Amino acid sequence: MEASQFxxxxxxxxxxxxxxHAICMALQKAMAQIGIPTHQTVVISGIGCSSRMPxxxxxxxxxxxxxxxxxxxxxxxxxxxxxxxxxxxxxGDCLAIGGNHFIHEIRRNVDLNICLFNNRIYGLTxxxxxxxxxxxxxxxxxxxxxVERPFVPAELxxxxxxxxxxxxxxxxxxxxVDTMVQAQEHKGASVIECLVNCVIFNNxxxxxxxxxxxxxxxxxxxxxxxxxxxxxxxxxxxxxDYSAGVMPKLIVVPADDERVLVxxxxxxxxxxxxxxxxxxxxxxxxxxxxxxxxxxELPVALGVIRNVEAETYDxxxxxxxxxxxxxxxxxxxDQLMMTLEHWEM
Amino acid sequence: xxxxxxxxxxxxxxxxxxxxxxxxxxxxxxxxxxSTLPDFPAEIRAPQGTLGGVSGFQVHVGSGVYTPGDQAxxxxxxxxxxxxxxxxxKLFHDHAVIIVDTDTFxxxxxxxxxxxxxxxxxxxxxxxxxxxxxxxxxxxxxESLKDSGLDNKSILKSRNMFALGVVCWLFDRPMDKxxxxxxxxxxxxxxxxSHNVKVLTDGYNYGNNLALNQMVIDTEEVAQEMEHGTxxxxxGNKATSxxxxxxxxxxxxxxxxxxxxxxxxxxxxHELAGRKDMGVMVVQAEDEIAGxxxxxxxxxxxxxxxxSTSGPGLSLKSEAIGLAVMAELPLVVIDVQRGxxxxxxxxxxxxxxxxxxxxGRNGECPAVVIAASxxxxxxxxxxxxxKIALENMTPVILLTDTYLANGSxxxxxxxxxxxxxIRPQGVPEELKGHYNPALRDANSIRYWAVPGMEGYEHRxxxxxxxxxxxxxxxxxxxxxxxxxxxxxxxxxxxxxxPELRVQGNVNSDTLLVGFGxxxxxxxxxxxELGCALAHFNYINPLPKNTAxxxxxxxxxxxxxxxxxxxxxxxRARLEGIQLLQYNEMMGQPFAVERIVEHVKxx
Numbered sequence: 050m051e052a053s054q055f056x057x058x059x060x061x062x063x064x065x066x067x068x069x070h071a072i073c074m075a076l077q078k079a080m081a082q083i084g085i086p087t088h089q090t091v092v093i094s095g096i097g098c099s100s101r102m103p104x105x106x107x108x109x110x111x112x113x114x115x116x117x118x119x120x121x122x123x124x125x126x127x128x129x130x131x132x133x134x135x136x137x138x139x140x141g142d143c144l145a146i147g148g149n150h151f152i153h154e155i156r157r158n159v160d161l162n163i164c165l166f167n168n169r170i171y172g173l174t175x176x177x178x179x180x181x182x183x184x185x186x187x188x189x190x191x192x193x194x195x196v197e198r199p200f201v202p203a204e205l206x207x208x209x210x211x212x213x214x215x216x217x218x219x220x221x222x223x224x225x226v227d228t229m230v231q232a233q234e235h236k237g238a239s240v241i242e243c244l245v246n247c248v249i250f251n252n253x254x255x256x257x258x259x260x261x262x263x264x265x266x267x268x269x270x271x272x273x274x275x276x277x278x279x280x281x282x283x284x285x286x287x288x289x290d291y292s293a294g295v296m297p298k299l300i301v302v303p304a305d306d307e308r309v310l311v312x313x314x315x316x317x318x319x320x321x322x323x324x325x326x327x328x329x330x331x332x333x334x335x336x337x338x339x340x341x342x343x344x345x346e347l348p349v350a351l352g353v354i355r356n357v358e359a360e361t362y363d364x365x366x367x368x369x370x371x372x373x374x375x376x377x378x379x380x381x382x383d384q385l386m387m388t389l390e391h392w393e394m
Numbered sequence: 395x396x397x398x399x400x401x402x403x404x405x406x407x408x409x410x411x412x413x414x415x416x417x418x419x420x421x422x423x424x425x426x427x428x429s430t431l432p433d434f435p436a437e438i439r440a441p442q443g444t445l446g447g448v449s450g451f452q453v454h455v456g457s458g459v460y461t462p463g464d465q466a467x468x469x470x471x472x473x474x475x476x477x478x479x480x481x482x483x484k485l486f487h488d489h490a491v492i493i494v495d496t497d498t499f500x501x502x503x504x505x506x507x508x509x510x511x512x513x514x515x516x517x518x519x520x521x522x523x524x525x526x527x528x529x530x531x532x533x534x535x536x537e538s539l540k541d542s543g544l545d546n547k548s549i550l551k552s553r554n555m556f557a558l559g560v561v562c563w564l565f566d567r568p569m570d571k572x573x574x575x576x577x578x579x580x581x582x583x584x585x586x587x588s589h590n591v592k593v594l595t596d597g598y599n600y601g602n603n604l605a606l607n608q609m610v611i612d613t614e615e616v617a618q619e620m621e622h623g624t625x626x627x628x629x630g631n632k633a634t635s636x637x638x639x640x641x642x643x644x645x646x647x648x649x650x651x652x653x654x655x656x657x658x659x660x661x662x663x664h665e666l667a668g669r670k671d672m673g674v675m676v677v678q679a680e681d682e683i684a685g686x687x688x689x690x691x692x693x694x695x696x697x698x699x700x701x702s703t704s705g706p707g708l709s710l711k712s713e714a715i716g717l718a719v720m721a722e723l724p725l726v727v728i729d730v731q732r733g734x735x736x737x738x739x740x741x742x743x744x745x746x747x748x749x750x751x752x753x754g755r756n757g758e759c760p761a762v763v764i765a766a767s768x769x770x771x772x773x774x775x776x777x778x779x780x781k782i783a784l785e786n787m788t789p790v791i792l793l794t795d796t797y798l799a800n801g802s803x804x805x806x807x808x809x810x811x812x813x814x815x816i817r818p819q820g821v822p823e824e825l826k827g828h829y830n831p832a833l834r835d836a837n838s839i840r841y842w843a844v845p846g847m848e849g850y851e852h853r854x855x856x857x858x859x860x861x862x863x864x865x866x867x868x869x870x871x872x873x874x875x876x877x878x879x880x881x882x883x884x885x886x887x888x889x890x891x892p893e894l895r896v897q898g899n900v901n902s903d904t905l906l907v908g909f910g911x912x913x914x915x916x917x918x919x920x921x922e923l924g925c926a927l928a929h930f931n932y933i934n935p936l937p938k939n940t941a942x943x944x945x946x947x948x949x950x951x952x953x954x955x956x957x958x959x960x961x962x963x964x965r966a967r968l969e970g971i972q973l974l975q976y977n978e979m980m981g982q983p984f985a986v987e988r989i990v991e992h993v994k995x996x
Contacts, residue, residue, distance in 0.1 A: 087851050091695070109852065109853075110854070113717055120684035124693075125692065128675060128691070132695065370670045373670040374673060382643040387807070391625060
């Protein structure tokens with residue numbers, strides 16, 4: 050199929066320069082590559098800039114209410130597992146007002162593809178700090194800087210026993226498309242954290258990895274089965290260092306070091322996945338650090354970090370009904386009524 | 395006698411609900427009308443023998459039965475605390491018969507129930523005209539089971555069967571039917587059947603030793619009043635659940651319930667979760683909001699989608715119900731009302747969610763509101779809620795309450811094809827390729843296309859949409875047009891529902907008015923007062939002839955279990971109408987005598 054088949058007739062109204070434009074195009078490309086027809090694809094969203102996405106996709110779509118996209122998507126997929134269901138959400142919609150639905154759709158492992166647009170700001174309500182804004186962040190609702198500890202989305206996903214987590218960057222179209230295709234192929238709740246730039250209220254929040262000159266040094270695209278190598282000259286690798294005590298640490302080593310790790314996204318144990326996902330996140334957790342310290346940090350992991358198999362909720366619920374119906378002697382409603390104690394009057 | 399009211403009461407672990415239910419069902423099989431009122435504490439197991447742990451089950455059997463009865467004719471009190479609660483709450487009248495377990499009036503028992511003296515009957519000031527029948531239930535049960543090999547605890551648990559045996563003798567209920575019930579009840583624990591049957595039979599035989607006359611209930615009039623057919627006894631929550639299943643089967647849609655546990659609605663989820671044989675899908679959601687939202691998702695995808703809750707949950711669901719109004723999706727919301735506000739009285743009954751159901755959402759947000767008025771017709775109104783939702787593309791809120799949910803009554807079993815047809819809104823073939831979610835038919839009802847249908851892809855929204863294109867619109871005139879469209883859709887439903895019917899003495903100058911669960915009490919009160927009754931099951935929209943009916947009467951008294959919500963609504967809808975009010979807010983159903991007394995004074 051062609052990406053154009055997934056474009057709706059609506060004028061795309063994201064701000065000029067917004068990272069959501071890129072994700073929108075990536076989605077259309079990924080959906081075309083996946084090849085499931087538009088009428089069998091459903092895109093559910095809550096509220097926020099990212100949640101406008103269904104309007105720009107020529108599929109079935111439902112732009113709902115703040116934070117509840119996850120619960121509504123769960124209803125669609127569970128009742129109709131034959132449909133291909135996507136959820137569009139943002140760091141506020143998903144991690145603040147919709148946090149409860151988010152952890153439970155992951156815990157249940159509903160077969161959804163969840164695009165979590167993380168721009169670390171509330172855009173549509175015009176610039177308040179979000180659950181992923183760095184500590185100390187100055188915004189309209191935090192004029193003296195936030196004192197809150199932020200979430201790292203990956204930690205929530207893994208804490209909720211997530212089976213698929215990927216991270217991607219608005220300016221990296223090939224990785225974004227590839228990640229979306231893998232999310233679709235994965236059966237279960239697939240979370241893609243899309244790092245997007247808010248050109249109006251939080252411009253440049255991802256520049257340290259998004260800038261063309263520095264991206265290769267500050268990020269690594271993980272691929273299952275391949276060595277963890279990065280850098281403009283692909284001269285650096287990631288390894289585990291056991292010297293500091295019982296807890297190993299990830300370190301950067303030369304690419305030809307024999308200790309360089311091979312990425313295994315299929316490993317059930319999430320320990321290493323979490324370590325990889327946490328690389329470069331410390332800058333958000335304490336008072337904002339300056340870019341000067343950047344070189345000391347590990348690269349931010351992009352691509353599919355975790356991709357393991359587990360039973361999906363929608364399949365299990367439907368299978369249970371099929372199993373019980375196949376064993377039941379009562380199949381018609383009139384028969385059911387006569388199972389009640391009854392008598393003539 | 396035409397009818398009799400019996401109340402079984404004891405500790406919450408004494409099996410009073412089972413005993414009461416068995417007696418009601420036995421009576422129903424024998425051709426009695428029944429109405430039951432389970433009355434249990436919010437605590438699962440309060441300390442044994444205390445006032446807080448008393449659990450009661452009242453049943454009214456016979457003919458001309460409209461309510462569970464104001465006061466009992468016969469009380470079975472399993473302990474001293476139960477007797478005290480009955481006296482304190484005036485649960486029996488001056489000529490009642492009270493069967494008490496004399497083994498449970500020891501000094502420690504009396505202390506636990508906060509008696510001050512050693513003579514409970516005098517202390518309670520029970521009228522001399524009340525007949526106290528002492529039965530050593532505990533020792534007699536022990537004697538009955540002495541060769542059973544059961545431990546003492548299990549033996550004591552069978553006391554309720556001895557009491558039931560005595561009551562069965564008193565009202566001449568046949569033992570074979572009772573035994574059949576026990577066999578059915580314990581079919582998964584067959585070892586318990588023989589013991590229970592023995593105690594029950596011994597209790598029955600012991601009845602002969604009592605210096606009491608058997609009471610005969612004349613049920614001849616029942617047969618005349620009731621439609622001939624196959625009957626069952628059913629509780630409101632179960633009837634609601636099965637009404638939903640029937641509606642789904644009638645229109646060939648799958649039933650989806652998204653819900654979250656909340657007293658007193660949870661039994662609906664329990665019941666439906668057990669009906670996978672009927673293809674019912676239940677999602678026990680992470681919260682009330684997710685309960686309604688999963689249902690909205692299932693509705694968007696084409697299912698018959700429902701959510702069940704009680705008052706606090708309805709508050710939480712408000713925003714999502716607004717979404718279903720805006721997106722014009724069918725949705726059935728069942729609100730089993732309980733005492734409020736906030737967590738209020740979780741196990742008690744009240745009609746205080748009415749205005750929340752009608753108005754409790756942001757924006758101009760009309761939804762259909764209907765109310766069931768007996769445990770059995772919870773089935774019919776659940777079915778009707780589904781029919782209205784699917785045919786009119788709207789959320790429908792069905793109001794029941796604790797009293798209907800837990801109480802039971804007789805229901806005639808009908809075949810599916812005897813029930814009304816349901817024709818869910820669809821979409822005309824010619825709209826393929828041109829469909830959008832704003833297109834509506836001549837009745838202002840939006841066409842419904844669902845995912846999977848090729849050529850009808852569209853985007854639905856909670857934002858205002860263009861009345862022609864279906865896309866987001868903030869255009870001023872369009873918003874007004876859309877508000878009026880959504881209102882018109884609800885208003886036209888008045889053409890599809892039955893007109894308001896006046897019961898009782900239609901020529902009286904006094905009219906009682908009520909809605910929902912109070913119908914039985916108001917019917918009995920109207921009979922006693924010799925006046926008319928207009929009882930509402932349809933609340934939004936109101937039946938078309940509402941004004942015409944209400945304006946005919948000089949004295950119109952709106953009786954409701956809240957502080958005047960329905961009266962407020964009627965005053966708003968019927969300009970200039972003069973209404974009197976009778977309101978009770980005690981967490982209990984009306985007492986017929988209190989209504990009669992107050993209306994007489996007005």
